[in-house]
Amino acid sequence: MIRWILIAVLAIGVAGVGFWGYQEHQEKNAVLIQAENNYQRSFHDLTYYVDLLHDKLGTVLAMNSPRSLSPELAEIWRITSDAHSEVGQLPLTLIPFNKTEEFLSNIGDFSYRTAVRGLDDDPLTVEETKMLEELYAQAGEIERELRKVQHLALENNLRWMDVQLALVNNDQKADNTIIDGFKTVEKNVESFSEGNFSQQLSGVSKDNEKEIKLEGENISENEVKSLAKDLFKVNDGNLKITTSGEGSDIKVFSASFEQDDKHGYMDITQKGGYLISMIVNRDVGEKSIGLYDGMNKAKKFLEKLGYDNMEAHNSAEYNNVGVYSFAYQQDDIRIYPDTVQVKVALDNGDVIGLSARDFLVHHQERDISEPKITVEEAKEEVNPNVKIQEESLAVIENDLGEEVLVYEFLGTLGDDTYRIYINANDGFEEQVEKLKQAEENFETSA
Known part of the structure; x- marks a missing residue:
């Protein structure tokens, strides 16, 4: 009798362990599936944004009114920002893709600077129009290559998790369709940079010109x-x-x-x-x-x-x-x-x-000048309905990628908390950021 009881207990135990193992396996698969879905979404969104970028550049070329051009160029800036963000979500650490990222950043910076300069008084030059024509053609080439990769990935059911593993393990035997496609995009963009107009375009973005300098010796x-x-x-x-x-x-x-x-x-x-x-x-x-x-x-x-x-x-x-x-x-x-x-x-x-x-x-020791306006003058530029709780000085990057000294105000409006950045030299409202939660103040233990 005891023997049968022990056998029953053992069977229940084995079944329990098996169920636990199955549950663990299912949870791990769920994490991998979520990661794969995120990669797939980012890639398809990137392809969509490049398509949209190509179309918008073509639209700008067909426009004549400065009143229409400015908002369209601002939209191109937004699209390139979205595309750049999606690139950052993909597992491309081991693939040289910095030229493509730089290309997107430069288009965005050029579009933004042109959109805000006042085209009624300072219209597009012949050189800038030619630049837009070349950008339109080059965006079309990137669009076609990404569409090709997208088609092959869907047709052959290729997974981004496999791409990540192949890159980390340097697996030459794996299906490298996606990797090869992105390398082709990078190679094409690199050939763009050899053109004369690229000198003018790349000069737009200060951040992309900045050389990454690291201190210390090479490690083994x-x-x-x-x-x-x-x-x-x-x-x-x-x-x-x-x-x-x-x-x-x-x-x-x-x-x-x-x-x-x-x-x-x-x-x-x-x-x-x-x-x-x-x-x-x-x-x-x-x-x-x-x-x-x-x-x-x-x-x-x-x-x-x-x-x-x-x-x-x-x-x-x-x-x-x-x-x-x-x-x-x-x-x-x-x-x-x-x-x-x-x-x-x-x-x-x-x-x-x-x-x-x-x-x-970005890291470096900066020579930071004294503010040209006082904190009280900066407060006058904040929405009067915002209740200011904290104030300090900070350095941020503005929409042009330029570093600016600002007064940073932490304040509330209703039940929401905001960070508001006022330029410490001219009082311009640089940015307003809505905080998701209230844990940002670390003065006391939570």
């Missing part, structure tokens, strides 16, 4: 393994190390691992050994620490990596994960272009995500 693959082992908390046998392709604006080592129920990857600059990005995918359990404590762990993590004088200015919580944005502080002035984003699992306080590219691209 063994040093990368040591850092990855420490941050991932895995052994050497589970690590794979690859290098970025030729033409990338920042040369990186990429480290990846897969162990038990978690996997992840990180990019480390070859010069200086700076951690530029990191993602660890694992199941996050019940929350055991608060959002404020997670922020402290994120800050200590940044200090460990050498990112000093960083102040958290934004936080949010999603599925027991704290997401934090940090900005560099120089002489009590918050430098928003020098930002780092960190994700912390609130079940045990582990850092599971980091993005420091903006910091590495």
